Amino acid sequence: MEKLLNLEELGSRLATVDTMIMQLVMRRMELAEQVGKYKRRKRERIFRADIEDRRIDAIRKWASVHGLNQHLAESILYALINESCKLQMVQLQEEALESDEPQSEDQWYKKLKRNLLVLTERWYTTYDASYENSYFATKAYLQYEHELLTREIQKLTDTELMLDLGCATGRIAFQFHDTFARIVGYDISQHMQTHANGLAMNRSLDSKIIFECVDLEDGIPMPDASTSFVVMNLGTASDVRSIGKVVDETLRVLKHGGRFLFSFYNRDALAYRWEFLPWETGLAASINIHRDSLDVHSRDEDSKEEIIHVYARAYTRDEVTSLFTLRGVDVSLVTYPTVSAILPHELFINQPDVQESVIAIDEALVDSSMGAYIIVSGQKV
Ligand SMILES: C[S@@+](CC[C@H](N)C(=O)[O-])C[C@H]1O[C@@H](n2cnc3c(N)ncnc32)[C@H](O)[C@@H]1O
Structure with missing residues (x-):
C-alpha cells in the first residue's frame, strides 16, 4: 500500500519548490535587465509583440505536452513578460542617470573599484x-x-x-x-x-x-x-x-x-x-x-x-x-x-x-x- 507523506513533510517540499520558483523568477528578471541594456544600446524596441507571442505559444505547447494546464502556463509567462517590460521601461527612464558609462578599460576598472567602496x-x-x-x-x-x-x-x-x-x-x-x-x-x-x-x-x-x-x-x-x-x-x-x-x-x-x-x-x-x-x-x-x-x-x-x-x-x-x-x-x-x-x-x-x-x-x-x-x-x- 502507498505510504502517505504527512502534511508537514509535504508542506516543506512545497516551500522548497516555491522558493526555487522565485529564484528562477529572479534569474529571469536579471536576464530581462541585460536585455533592456542591450536594447537601449542598439536602439531596439522594448515591446516586440511578435516575439512575445511566439514565446507564449511555445510555452502553451510545452504545457500541453507535459500535462500542465495551458492557461496556467500562459498566464504565468504573461505576468513575467509584463514585469520584464516594466523593468525595461524603468531602465529607460533612468538612462540619463547612467550617462557616465566608462569609455576605456581603465575607466571601467576605476568604476568597479569605486563600486567596491x-x-x-x-x-x-x-x-x-x-x-x-x-x-x-x-x-x-x-x-x-x-x-x-x-x-x-x-x-x-x-x-x-x-x-x-x-x-x-x-x-x-x-x-x-x-x-x-x-x-x-x-x-x-x-x-x-x-x-x-x-x-x-x-x-x-x-x-x-x-x-x-x-x-x-x-x-x-x-x-x-x-x-x-x-x-x-x-x-x-x-x-x-x-x-x-x-x-x-x-x-x-x-x-x-x-x-x-x-x-x-x-x-x-x-x-x-x-x-x-x-x-x-x-x-x-x-x-x-x-x-x-x-x-x-x-x-x-x-x-x-x-x-x-x-x-x-x-x-x-x-x-x-x-x-x-x-x-x-x-x-x-x-x-x-x-x-x-x-x-x-x-x-x-x-x-x-x-x-x-x-x-x-x-x-x-x-x-x-x-x-x-x-x-x-x-x-x-
Ligand atoms: C573576499 S573579501 C574578504 C576576505 C576576507 N579576508 C575574509 O576572509 O572574509 C575581499 C576584501 O578585499 C578587499 N580589497 C579588494 N581590493 C583591494 C585592494 N586593492 N587593496 C586592499 N584591499 C582590497 C575588499 O575591500 C574586501 O574587503
Whole structure:
C-alpha cells in the first residue's frame, strides 16, 4: 500500500519548490535587465509583440505536452513578460542617470573599484553574519580553506608576523591570533578597516592585531624580509588587477622560509563551463567570466535592490602557477569546491547527510582543476 507523506513533510517540499520558483523568477528578471541594456544600446524596441507571442505559444505547447494546464502556463509567462517590460521601461527612464558609462578599460576598472567602496560601506556591519549564514558551498569552502591555512601555518618555524591581505572585518586575523605574535590586516575599505579595529579592541586584541586602510595595488607597507606568513583568501587574489605586483610585494616582505596562501577564482571551474546556470548555486558569489566582475545583489539607501559590479578575474591553474614559478617560487595548488558549486543551494537545506556526502565528493576532487576556487600555497626559499 502507498505510504502517505504527512502534511508537514509535504508542506516543506512545497516551500522548497516555491522558493526555487522565485529564484528562477529572479534569474529571469536579471536576464530581462541585460536585455533592456542591450536594447537601449542598439536602439531596439522594448515591446516586440511578435516575439512575445511566439514565446507564449511555445510555452502553451510545452504545457500541453507535459500535462500542465495551458492557461496556467500562459498566464504565468504573461505576468513575467509584463514585469520584464516594466523593468525595461524603468531602465529607460533612468538612462540619463547612467550617462557616465566608462569609455576605456581603465575607466571601467576605476568604476568597479569605486563600486567596491560603495559595497563595503553597505556591507561591513552585516559582513560576518552574512558569511555565518552563508550558502552551503561557500561555507564548505571556508571550512576547507581554514583546514589548509591551519596546515600551512603548522609548517612555519617562525610565527612573528602574519599579514592578512584584503582582511575585510579581520575574520582570518582573529582565527589565528593565538599563533602569531603580531598580525596586520590591510583593506582598501576604510569602513571595513575601522570596523575591524573596533572588533580587535572589543576582544582586547588591539595590542597584537592592527588593521590598516591600504590599496594593495600601491604595495605592501612593510619592510623587506619582515613577515612569517601572508594570506590573501576567499578569492581576494582575483579582486586586484595588478596581482603580479602583489605577489612581488609578498615575496619582498616574506622572510626566507616564510610561507603564503592565496585564493583565486578558477576560470576552468565546472560551475563556469555552463556559462549560464538558471538557478542560484550554493556559492554566495560567482564570477561573471565575460566581464571580469562579481555581480553582487545589494540594496541602496532607499532599500531598492540593485546589482553592483566589482572587479574579479578568474584564472586558470597554469596562469596561477606561472605567477609564482616565473618569480622562482614552487607552489602547491588545489581547487575547491566542485559539485556543491553547481547544485542549487536549496537542495542542501536541512540535509546533513547530503551535505556530508557532497563535501566528501568535493574533497576527493581537489586535484581535478574543476573547483570554483584555486588555492595556492608555497614558501619563499
Ligand atoms: C573576499 S573579501 C574578504 C576576505 C576576507 N579576508 C575574509 O576572509 O572574509 C575581499 C576584501 O578585499 C578587499 N580589497 C579588494 N581590493 C583591494 C585592494 N586593492 N587593496 C586592499 N584591499 C582590497 C575588499 O575591500 C574586501 O574587503
